[in-house]
Structures are given as structure tokens and as C-alpha cells.
Amino acid sequence: MKNFIEIIGWIGSLEVLVAYALNSYQKIRSDSPWFYFLNLTGGICLVIYTLWKEAFASAFVNIIWVLIAAIAIGKLFITQSEKR
Template sequence: MKTNLLIEILGWVGSVEILLAYGLNSYQKIRSDSAWFYLLNLTGGILLIVYSVYKAAWANTFVNVVWVLIALIAVLKLSQTKRSSHTKP
């Protein structure tokens, strides 16, 4: 029973994070190439993967795995860009 409640909470938090990223970007509060946007999508997607695996919702799991991979690649590129800009004179 407690596990089910925890998984439900994680699913809702993940959903809110992804919607928050989209909403903040849509209203130009954060940029789509910002660390906040990527991290909200990354952590939200991870939480939704946990939720959808627990619920055996494989189509949703697939979508969120792809979502997380896209966000992870974007975070890595952003970190490389920032790292290279700090090393240039």
C-alpha cells in the first residue's frame, strides 16, 4: 500500500515537472536551451519511467525513455558547451 502511494506521488511529480518545463518555456520564463528546462524534463521523465514501469504501461515507458534520452543528450551537450567556453581565453 505504501509503495503504491509513493509510486503515485512520483508519477504526479514527474508529470508536473514536464508540464512546468513546457509551460515556463511557452510563457518565455525559461529558454528551451536552458539547464532548468533540460533538468525538469530529465527528472520528470525519469519519475514517469518509474511510474509507468510499476503500472506496466509499456507504451508510456517507451515514450519516457526516449524523452529522457533526448534530455540527457541535451544536458551533456550543454555541459560540454559551458566547459569549453570556460576554457577559452
Template sequence: MTAIFIEAAGWIGAICVFTAYVLLSTGRLTSQSASFHILNMIGAAGFVINTWAHGAIPSMALNIVWAGVGAYALFRIIRNHQR
């Protein structure tokens, strides 16, 4: 059961990152869109789970930073929206 969760997390992460990229590239989202950053954060979280379980520490570290960048951007979007 755990192995299925780990693989599902990785696939969901990949789908989220890919979807964010496609939507950005086709102009359906902008880099200032909360949806873009949420998709990237969910994707990075899925990758963190999957890469940690497989011992891919450099990839895991990159995705932790990736999620942090998304969280910071989302924080700025929300803060600017409230003003």
C-alpha cells in the same frame, strides 16, 4: 507504502513536465536552458516509475527515450559552457 511512492513519482513527473512547458512557453526558460532539460528528465523518470508499475510499457519506453534526449541536450549544454 509502495503504491504511494509510485503514484507520487507519477504526479511529481507530471508537475515537472508541465512546469518545464509553462516556463518555456512564457519565455522564462529557453530550450537551451539546463533547467528546462533537468525538469524534463526528472519528469520522465517519474513517469517511467509510474508507467512501469502500471504495465504501460509503450509509455514507459517513450519516457526512457525522453529522458535520454534530455540527458544528451544537458550534456551538450554543459560541454559548450565549458569551452
């Protein structure tokens, strides 16, 4: 189980970093579904990892990160459905 959680932590870290790098190099926009998706899933992975490690301050930051991404995705879907 420990190795599985470690892998989840690494995946989450990579997803958040990839989202940031792609946005920084203007490969994706900060309001794109991919940016939100990478931040949401990366954040979820990091929440699991930090809770496992009992790093509660980091878990708190990642929970907020996930909430921000989830709200942004919700707004994106609402905006897209209004355009139809």
C-alpha cells in the same frame, strides 16, 4: 509502496508540465539548464510510474524523453566547458 509510486508519477507529470509552461510563456528558454533538468527528472519519475503500471508504450516514450534530456545536458556541459 503504491502511494509512493503514485506520488512519483504526479511529481513527474508536474515537472514536465511546468517545463513546458515556463518555456511556452518565455520564462525559461528551451536550451536552459532548468528546462533540461525538469524534463530529465520529470521523465525519470514518469518512467518509474509507467513501468510500475506496466504501461510499456508510455514507458518507452518517457525513456526516449529522458535520453533526449540527458544528451542535451551533456552537450550543454561540453559547450560550457569549451567556453572556459
